[in-house]
Amino acid sequence: MKKPYYLSLEPLVPWKETERPCVWARRFGREAPIELEIGFGNGSALVERARAHPERHFIGVEIFWESVKRALRRAAQAGVTNLAIVQAPARPFLERLVAPRALSAALCLFPCPWPKERHAAHRLFSKPFLEILNSRLADGGETEIVTDFEPYRDWLLEQVPGTGFEARSEEIPASYGTKYEHKWSDLGRERFFRIVLAKREHVAIPSMRDETMRVHTIDRFDPERFEPKGTTGVPTVQFKEFLYDPQRRKGMLRAFVAEEGLQQHFWIEVAEVEGRWKIRPAEGSGLLPTAGAQLALDLARDSAAG
Numbered sequence: 404m405k406k407p408y409y410l411s412l413e414p415l416v417p418w419k420e421t422e423r424p425c426v427w428a429r430r431f432g433r434e435a436p437i438e439l440e441i442g443f444g445n446g447s448a449l450v451e452r453a454r455a456h457p458e459r460h461f462i463g464v465e466i467f468w469e470s471v472k473r474a475l476r477r478a479a480q481a482g483v484t485n486l487a488i489v490q491a492p493a494r495p496f497l498e499r500l501v502a503p504r505a506l507s508a509a510l511c512l513f514p515c516p517w518p519k520e521r522h523a524a525h526r527l528f529s530k531p532f533l534e535i536l537n538s539r540l541a542d543g544g545e546t547e548i549v550t551d552f553e554p555y556r557d558w559l560l561e562q563v564p565g566t567g568f569e570a571r572s573e574e575i576p577a578s579y580g581t582k583y584e585h586k587w588s589d590l591g592r593e594r595f596f597r598i599v600l601a602k603r604e605h606v607a608i609p610s611m612r613d614e615t616m617r618v619h620t621i622d623r624f625d626p627e628r629f630e631p632k633g634t635t636g637v638p639t640v641q642f643k644e645f646l647y648d649p650q651r652r653k654g655m656l657r658a659f660v661a662e663e664g665l666q667q668h669f670w671i672e673v674a675e676v677e678g679r680w681k682i683r684p685a686e687g688s689g690l691l692p693t694a695g696a697q698l699a700l701d702l703a704r705d706s707a708a709g
């Protein structure tokens with residue numbers, strides 16, 4: 404074990420266990436404009452803005468756990484209380500945790516550029532992403548994106564038509580002091596590309612609701628013959644391994660599910676209960692109830708019953 408890592412977990416929002424969409428005013432204990440930072444890295448800009456503007460609320464969303472820890476430590480050192488940090492991919496976060504028109508502004512500094520043309524599909528600010536971002540911004544709200552990569556700027560501007568945003572773009576010097584800005588400045592770069600997207604029309608996308616998961620019950624189950632098959636396409640389901648405890652008559656199936664903008668690993672339990680076999684999400688597996696998760700349960704049932 405490494406040395407203990409001291410930080411406050413107070414700002415951390417466990418997005419799969421929290422109410423969706425989140426009532427942010429209740430979480431923060433008061434009403435205030437909410438600004439979102441996407442992909443905050445070590446959190447330097449996020450925490451500094453939270454410190455400089457105690458009258459506003461800030462939410463940071465970031466996929467990388469090491470970054471989340473760094474930001475939590477910075478937040479604790481700065482003593483800010485107007486900050487929430489969510490470890491999640493930005494798109495399902497916006498779809499599920501943020502109600503329409505809930506944000507006053509959004510910021511993303513140096514989104515992953517995916518410089519190779521064949522990887523462009525991985526870039527975050529695609530048209531569908533801009534649409535969900537638009538729907539979660541208040542009318543007149545703005546999104547600011549800064550990149551060092553000119554082709555990303557050009558690609559992003561191509562995504563804008565039809566998303567309810569009006570774009571303006573300018574070249575700026577280093578202005579934010581983030582790790583990635585330093586990285587490029589140290590390599591001699593002096594100009595960066597700032598794109599501001601102003602919301603002009605509302606794109607109506609309601610909060611995405613959780614699926615009500617249907618669990619399965621079957622009469623017989625033979626672990627020796629249990630070989631569940633996944634499926635490709637959207638959603639994709641893969642089954643990774645099956646562990647079985649004959650004493651407790653209980654098995655655990657590890658599943659991976661990929662659907663629009665969301666990937667999940669979780670465990671499915673196949674357990675004997677009062678003479679019959681239940682197939683259901685394992686307790687504590689941190690599952691987000693989605694159509695893909697349901698499909699994984701259904702495929703497990705098909706194999707178990709067959």
Ligand SMILES: C[S@@+](CC[C@H](N)C(=O)[O-])C[C@H]1O[C@@H](n2cnc3c(N)ncnc32)[C@H](O)[C@@H]1O
Nearest residue numbers: 442443444465466467492493512513581582583
């Ligand atoms: C190039 S780094 C920039 C970090 C920071 N903003 C800076 O300027 O130093 C991009 C960051 O975006 C995060 N990221 C990538 N895709 C994301 C997504 N879908 N949702 C949230 N964060 C994401 C990465 O983990 C990484 O921390």
